[in-house]
Amino acid sequence: MDDSTPLAAPLRRRRFLGAGAAVTGAALLGAGATGTATAATPTAAVAPGATGAGTPAGAGADTTADAADAFDQLRGVWSDILTGGSAVDPTDPDYAAAIATIDAIAAADIALYDNSATPASVYTDLPFTQVENASGTYYRIRDTAIAWATPGSAHYQDAAVATRLVAALQLIGSAYYKPSSAEVGNWYHWEIGAPQALVNACAVLGSQVPATDLASYLATVAHFVPDPTHQQSGTVLTTGANRSDMCQITILRGILAKDGDLIALGRDKLSDIYPYVTTSDGYYRDGGYIQHGTIPYNGHYSYVLLDDLSQLSLLLNGSSWPIDDPQFAVILDSVDLTYAPFMYDGLVMDVVRGRFLSRQGETDHDAGHSITESILRLILVGSRDQQKRWKALCKGWIERETFAGIRASATPARMALVKSVLDDTKVHAVGQGPNHVQQPSIERAVHRRPGWAWTVGLSSSRIARLEAINGENQRGWHTGDGATYLYNDDNGHYTDAYWPTVDCTRLPGVTADTLPLAPSAGNGTLPPTTWSGGAVLDGAWGAVGLDLVPYGSPLRARKSWFCLDDCVVALGAGITGSSGHTVETTLENRNLHASGRNRLTVNGRSTPTTAGWSGSFPAAGWAHLEGVGGYVLPADSAPGATLRALREQRTGTWAAIDNGPSTGGTTTPYTNSYATLWLDHGIDPSGGSYVYLLLPGASASETARRAGHPDVAVLANTPALQAIRSGRNNLTAANFFTAGALPSVGVSGPASVLFREHGGRLTLAVSDPTCTQTSLTVTLSDRPRYRRGFSDDRGSP
Secondary structure, eight states, rough: OOOOOOOTOOOOOHTTTOOOOGGGGGGOOOTTTOSSSOOOOOOOOOOOOOOOTTTOOTTOOOOSEEEEEEHHHHHHHHHHHHHGGOOOOSSSSHHHHHHHHHHHHHHHHHHHHOSSOSSSSSTTTTTTTTTHHHHHHHHHHHHHHHHHSSSTTTTOHHHHHHHHHHHHHHHHHHSSSSSSSSSOOHHHIIIIIIIHHHHHHHHHHGSSSHHHHHHHHHHHHHHHHTTTTTTTTEEEEEEEEHHHHHHHHHHHHHHHHHHHHHHHHHHHGGGGEEEEEEOSSSETTTTTTETTTTTOOTTTHHHHHHHHHHHHHHHTTSSSSSOOGGGHHHHHHHHHIIIGEEOOOEEEOOOGOGGGGOOTTTOOHHHHHHHHHHHHGGGGGGGGHHHHHHHHHHHHHHHHHHHHHHTTTTTTTHHHHHHHTTOTTTTTOOOOOSEEEEEEETTTTEEETTTEEEEEEEESSOOSSOOTTTTTTTTTTTTTSSEEESSOOOTTTTSSSSSHOTTTOOOTOOOEOOOOOOOOTTTTTTOOOOOEEEEEETTTEEEEEEOOTTTTTTOOOOOOEEEEESOOOEEEEEOOOSSSSSSEEEEEEOOOOTTOOOOOEEEEEEOOSSOOEEEEEOEEEEEEETTTEEEEETTTTSOOEEEEEEEEEEOOOOGGTOOOOTTOOOOOOOOEEEEEEEEEEEEEEEEEEEEEEEEETTTTTHHHHHOOOEEEEEEESSSSSEEEETTTTTEEEESSSSSOOOOOOOESSEEEEEEEEEETTTEEEEETTTTTTSSOOOEEESSSSOOOOOHHHHHHO
């Protein structure tokens, strides 16, 4: 099951409707906010959990004139959410640019109208031969309708444009999308994509749509979405973003049909989304979000859900159907728990974007913009502390974003939200970190320090290696095998055609067998092992580990990453293969963009910057990549292995990694330069190992000094135990893959342990990454002076 976005929509049509500021409270967003509450607003917004004065929550249908006016008002508010309403000032250069954006989209769509005497489809390039084209047709109609309803647009209130849109709805409604049509192809387009765009177009066009036509369209929507709790013709229970999308459709159908019971149904069925879950889809207490049972999706499905809920909270609160479920607080808390940890200077990290990292029309920045917008919209219903914190966070993301900034492609409605914080001098941007966050529910970790962030994706019997459905993410083979991502000042590293051009067999952090894999291999599979995860000490330092069992390979390895103040220490042990192919551990594979010539220095000597250069070095010493950082390999860090380096230009297409029927990328070739460092463990290694330090942002001289004085002692690096000691932090970190002991600490079973002595205190963090033990004993040796005092945080399974 899945949603999809038509390729014909370069600006992410599925979520284009979500690019809206609820102008019901635009003036409340900040001192610099422009515009006032629109006349379509029935009352001021009310926070979730509260009820509007004198308005009964869940009120049903009413035949009075006032009730009819209330439905019309709600339709007007929704139209304002999509267009920006009275907050939009066409004379403001920012809004003028945003209006030009939606005008360009509308103009491109209008140019594709089928103007023949007897058109068989609305657009010449979208014949009614598959459901993806039908939903794509509705997306275009909706987008043009939004331009038609936006003041300042070249199409604003244009009678000819409205007439053509009405005719377009009639054509597709009679020729393809109707109750007598059988669901074929992807269910999503029948039950979410097409009906959601249809009701949004009707809401924006309002009285332009004849009453008989509207009744027919609503009957079609009712046929395909009779109940928001089930999908695929009623055979599958909806969860997460699919539930919120279908509830939104139901609520809008109720508004357009002037049926309060439908509005109440859609609102009430949202409540199943709010509570924390312990298995399968939904929000977890540690901040993780899962969709499709075993796929971490903080960076896609969860933001679709946040988008829906942020819009609906502002639409309904203050009406007769406010969202008054107290568990909506979970959604508000998710801003800090689920979304913010994976945001970095306006983008959302690919480690939680699943298969969507392969979509040409939805980059990490695009997803980050949607999250930023939704959070800004939620400000009106957050607590005072949340409002202050979220404004500062969002302003920081917006101001620090240097690649594909949110303002460059903002719609007028999104621009209203952005300006509400940028123009408010009382809002001061803040950064994130330094900190270390782990979310055991999705087996992801993020480590932040000034100027950089590092994250890693794991998998186990609980979390799948990857998702590669509907033709997407065809080379995501190793994204759950300990792939690491380094974010720094290069705000477009992963955005600039990284995934179609990078060598996906050499992802940083991964130990991989070079045995070839078929496209989409490993999709949805779970490794048989349970050891995946780690522990966090004082929210500042972390230990992460993985019992690696890659898909389709006999390779086995134990891997650890210890996250310190200025570096990440990577250890590998027990590296054993028998496929007859070379096994490699990749330290770096950096996108230097089209013509990057960043200097690579190895052991003090600069290497050539020409494409095609390669080199081999003993697996000891240090390397430095200009603009990225340093890599230190202590003496005897990888016995039997060779450090290899390669500078190359790589060319690829988005179509090669996503050929889905409605999401497939173009065949346009993209070329980027790459600098790659990896350890070659040879063919079929037995018991191989490695140690290296990643020093993000370090200069070449700093890296050389650190190579001479690593400040990190490796206490153990075996398949049973990997451990280090940091003198600078007086910190010991260890991953016990079985019961075992160091001179300083012992455990009765598998565990991740960190402890630190500072200021006469000892702090200890312990977890069971296998999530299988009912008890675990930790013994600290030679520390009799410390009192016993423990805080037991059960965490998430």
